[in-house]
Amino acid sequence: xxxxxxxxxxxxxxxxxxxxxxxxxxxEGSALIxxxxxxxxxxATVQDGVPNWLRDQGKGWITAEYALLPRxxxxxxxxxxxxxRGRTYEIQRLIGRSLRASVDLEELGERTIIIDADVLQAxxxxxxxxxxxxxxxxxxxxxxxxxxxxxxxxxxxxAVAAVSVGVVDGIPMLDLTYxxxxxxxxxxxxxxxxxxxxxxxxGTAEAGxxxxxxxxxLLDLAWKGIQELLRIQQEAIRGG
Numbered sequence: 466x467x468x469x470x471x472x473x474x475x476x477x478x479x480x481x482x483x484x485x486x487x488x489x490x491x492x493e494g495s496a497l498i499x500x501x502x503x504x505x506x507x508x509a510t511v512q513d514g515v516p517n518w519l520r521d522q523g524k525g526w527i528t529a530e531y532a533l534l535p536r537x538x539x540x541x542x543x544x545x546x547x548x549x550r551g552r553t554y555e556i557q558r559l560i561g562r563s564l565r566a567s568v569d570l571e572e573l574g575e576r577t578i579i580i581d582a583d584v585l586q587a588x589x590x591x592x593x594x595x596x597x598x599x600x601x602x603x604x605x606x607x608x609x610x611x612x613x614x615x616x617x618x619x620x621x622x623x624a625v626a627a628v629s630v631g632v633v634d635g636i637p638m639l640d641l642t643y644x645x646x647x648x649x650x651x652x653x654x655x656x657x658x659x660x661x662x663x664x665x666x667x668g669t670a671e672a673g674x675x676x677x678x679x680x681x682x683l684l685d686l687a688w689k690g691i692q693e694l695l696r697i698q699q700e701a702i703r704g705g
Contacts, residue, residue: 469636470645472501476638479628479690482697484601486705493578494605496701498598501642502588504537507598509606510579525573527603529560529580531595537587539643556592559665563596563625563656564603566664572620578606589643593627593654597694600625604698605705623659626694630655630683632675639686651675655687659695 469476480501489495494509515526531553533542545553564580580603582595604624610616629641631649638645646652653668668683 469634470638470642472642476636477686477689479640479693480642482694484598484697484701486601486605486701492602492606493609494602494607494705496598496601496605496705498594498601500590500594500597500640502586503590503594504584504586505591505594505598506583506585507595507602508581509599509602510581511606511610512577512579513575515575515577520575523575524570525568525576525578526570527561527565527568527573527578527580529557529564529582529595529599531556531560531582531584531592533584533587533591537584556595559592559654559656559667560595560599563627563664564599566656566658567600567603567622567625568607569620569622572617573607574616576610578603587643589641589646590629593629593656596625596627596656597698601698601701601705604702608702623662624695624698625656625658625664626691626698627654627656628687628690628694629653630686630690632679632683637679637682637686639690651679651683653683653687655684655691657688657691661688 485497488497492508493511580599632651633645656664
């Protein structure tokens with residue numbers, strides 16, 4: 466494929482990705498993920514107990530909070546002082562659902578793990594970066610519990626990662642920047658696990674419709690990108 470993107474990438478190429486662990490010394494697990502110019506700080510907090518509706522069922526819970534720092538965006542984003550609003554709430558739920566798919570909640574026991582995902586810099590793909598980095602923070606927190614023999618290693622299910630894909634100027638592309646995202650004719654976020662199963666697909670045609678063939682090409686791109694992200698995750702976890 467010929468390079469057609471403003472940053473010189475091929476359509477099927479991820480932005481440069483790094484994941485640094487141990488970014489927050491007080492958190493049970495933490496990771497700073499960079500995907501191009503998108504930067505998200507993820508921290509895992511382990512707490513005893515579960516929400517009231519889950520009590521006495523012998524299961525744990527994983528939830529997430531997501532926030533954009535005011536100048537993570539091109540124009541200042543006001544802080545949501547009265548609580549999460551529409552878009553933020555939807556992203557938090559997506560992160561929570563995705564990360565719960567990677568954990569055996571019965572093996573976790575009646576504990577809650579909160580993943581805080583704070584966007585330090587936004588250039589597209591913040592929710593998918595939060596899932597990918599959030600998994601690393603979660604895995605490190607779980608490993609700590611396993612090492613302390615508070616839970617079994619059976620708590621781990623296949624790892625999860627996420628990436629954006631879309632059709633821009635008629636071309637299917639992997640890992641969209643903000644500039645590409647706002648011009649996309651089709652925009653999609655894909656969450657998959659390490660055995661190739663889908664956790665969630667969020668996709669829409671921003672203008673008109675798209676074909677089954679286009680959908681298949683986008684899912685193939687997502688699979689390719691997620692394989693690379695899973696590899697980077699595991700390297701970060703081993704080093705953490």
